[in-house]
Amino acid sequence: xxxxxxxxxxxxxxxxxxxxxxxxxxxxxxxxxxxxxxxxxxxxxxxxxxxxxxxxxxxxxxxxxxxxxxxxxxxxxxxxxxxxxxxxxxxxxxxxxxxxxxxxxxxxxxxxxxxxxxxxxxxxxxxxxxxxxxxxxxxxxxxxxxxxxxxxxxxxxxxxxxxxxxxxxxxxxxxxxxxxxxxxxxxxxxxxxxxxxxxxxxxxxxxxxxxx
Amino acid sequence: xxxxxxxxxxxxxxxxxxxxxxxxxxxxxxxxxxxxxxxxxxxxxxxxxxxxxxxxxxxxxxxxxxxxxxxxxxxxxxxxxxxxxxxxxxxxxxxxxxxxxxxxxxxxxxxxxxxxxxxxxxxxxxxxxxxxxxxxxxxxxxxxxxxxxxxxxxxxxxxxxxxxxxxxxxxxxxxxxxxxxxxxxxxxxxxxxxxxxxxxxxxxxxx
Numbered sequence: 001x002x003x004x005x006x007x008x009x010x011x012x013x014x015x016x017x018x019x020x021x022x023x024x025x026x027x028x029x030x031x032x033x034x035x036x037x038x039x040x041x042x043x044x045x046x047x048x049x050x051x052x053x054x055x056x057x058x059x060x061x062x063x064x065x066x067x068x069x070x071x072x073x074x075x076x077x078x079x080x081x082x083x084x085x086x087x088x089x090x091x092x093x094x095x096x097x098x099x100x101x102x103x104x105x106x107x108x109x110x111x112x113x114x115x116x117x118x119x120x121x122x123x124x125x126x127x128x129x130x131x132x133x134x135x136x137x138x139x140x141x142x143x144x145x146x147x148x149x150x151x152x153x154x155x156x157x158x159x160x161x162x163x164x165x166x167x168x169x170x171x172x173x174x175x176x177x178x179x180x181x182x183x184x185x186x187x188x189x190x191x192x193x194x195x196x197x198x199x200x201x202x203x204x205x206x207x208x209x210x211x212x
Numbered sequence: 213x214x215x216x217x218x219x220x221x222x223x224x225x226x227x228x229x230x231x232x233x234x235x236x237x238x239x240x241x242x243x244x245x246x247x248x249x250x251x252x253x254x255x256x257x258x259x260x261x262x263x264x265x266x267x268x269x270x271x272x273x274x275x276x277x278x279x280x281x282x283x284x285x286x287x288x289x290x291x292x293x294x295x296x297x298x299x300x301x302x303x304x305x306x307x308x309x310x311x312x313x314x315x316x317x318x319x320x321x322x323x324x325x326x327x328x329x330x331x332x333x334x335x336x337x338x339x340x341x342x343x344x345x346x347x348x349x350x351x352x353x354x355x356x357x358x359x360x361x362x363x364x365x366x367x368x369x370x371x372x373x374x375x376x377x378x379x380x381x382x383x384x385x386x387x388x389x390x391x392x393x394x395x396x397x398x399x400x401x402x403x404x405x406x407x408x409x410x411x412x413x414x415x416x417x418x419x
Contacts, residue, residue, distance in 0.1 A: 007279045014274075014286055018293040025297050029304040036307040129315070136314065 035059070040126060042066045048112035048122040049083035049093050070095075075207050083112070093121045094208065096200055100192020103184035105129035107138075111197065113152065117205050120150040123193065135185030146176040152201060161197050164190045219344050226348025233356040234402050238324040243357055244394040245316050250373050253361040255309045257354035259298040259317055261347065264326050267291045268334040268346030275335045287330045288321070295320045325353055360397045364388045 039059045046053050046062070051069050053062060071082045081095040095112035109125035123144050130136045137143060147162075154161050155174060163170075164178035164186045178186035217225075232238045239260075246256040270290045271278075278286050299317045303310045310317070320326065329349050334342035365371060368388030370378035387393045 003279065007282045010277065010279060011282055011285060011289075015289060018289055022293050022296050022300075025300050029300050032304040033300070033307075036303065040307065 039063075044110055044124045044126050045070060045081045045095050048095050048110045048124050049081065050112070050121050051083060051092075073211075075204050075211075078204065080204070080208065081110075081112075091115045095121075096204065098123070098193055098196040098200075100188065100196065102128055102130055102188045103135055103182070104131070107188065107192070109193075111147075111193070111200070113200070117201060117208075118152055120147050120152060120197075123147045130185050131182065135179065135182040137179045137182065138185060138189055143177070143179060150174065150176075152197065160190070160194045162190070162194065217341060219341070222341060222344045223348045223351075226345065226350075226352040227355060228352070230349075231352040231356065232325045232328070232349050233353055233398070234405050236325075236328070237402075238328060239353055240398070242316050242319065242323060243353075243360065243398060244391045246313060247357050247361040247394050247397075248364050248368055248389050249312070250358070250361045250365050252309060252312050253357050255302065255306060256313060256316065257350075257357060259295075259302065260320055260323065260325070260353060261350040262298055263291065263294045263320050264329060264350040264353075265343055265346035266294050267326055268329050268342040269339055270294075271330040271334040272337060272339045272342035275337075278335075283335060284327075284331075287327060287335075291326050291330070292321045325349060356398075356401070359401065360394055363397050364393055368393060 039062055042062050043053070046066060046069070049070065051065065053065055057065075068088065069084050069086075071084070073080050073082065079097060082091060083093040083095065084090065085092050093112045093114055094117070095110050097108065098111045099106060099108040101107070105128065107125055107130070108127040109123055111123045112121040113119065114121055125139050125144070128136065128138070130138065150162055151173065152161055155172065158174075160174075162174045162176055165175045167177040167180050170176055178190075226232070230236060233240070233243055242256065242260075246252045267287070267290050271287055274286070274290075295318065298320070299310075302313070302317060329346055333345045337345070362372070365373075366377055367385045370376055370382050370384050385393070387396075
């Protein structure tokens, strides 16, 4: 009995000690990690809006470009990033968060549309837990590049804006290459991205138009 | 395990005789995952070296107090704590690499090398030899990963640490970027080692 109590007491102390150390390290670095993530978001917003930034630009330079070229507003409690041309007046596009359930966990990303919301400017995924080398390839340029210029008008008689087909078998302009070996992830992306784009066009876009 | 081992012997074992990857075939998952770019491999190695040596040292320091029946629980806690610390530090100071490594830093917790060394060596040996054993084993792991990365990065991307080394007309081998590339490389290395240095494999029966 004494032995058992000692085991419990010992484990309790050990856990207390180690979790305290880990918490301390976490607390000390929390701000820095949050900043890293913010910079990552800025970079991705600029990227989907097609605003060029120098490769390896410092966080300060990035937020400088961001403050000059992007305005963040909230529409229906969701953030909307408005991209401006270099003159600071002409609107070049709108970016908004998209997300949904992936194969293994939630996927978050951003999509951007042109000023008339007829075409996609780009999409990017920045948070996911898909398999590295398989599902995680949705973040690679070859995959996201396919969405650039995609028409947002569903082809007559079809419900979805785009489809993901086995690589190389797509016929129509809205049939894009899926990730080979990651059918689950591809299906998930097709499903939530179509839903989110639809939601933007029907729910958010009318509000945006009113505000202009 | 009864008689104390000399430091040099510990190193020879970790790096060569009982090399964790090639001889004990442990830590294969991360070997396949993080060796497509040398830079990722280096950070992963640093993380593993820190985790293994510190875990071995801690387990060894506590070996006389840890009750036998909860020792695995205690080891897991110790290992997990060190791994989370590494993960936080990489996320804070090397965000790009943290992203490239994805879940693999966190998965060091389940890397058999760490628990294997704690169970097989550190819990029965004094702190200093345990520390050396952890260091030697993780260096052995690192050496193999670096070798594989040095084969994969030039063939898959045409670069080493981002610098172009292959001639301009070189077509990258896509398979080398993907996990199967590592599988073939690792298999060939293990085969080479077994074929040309067979005598030592018999000394390793620790698994």
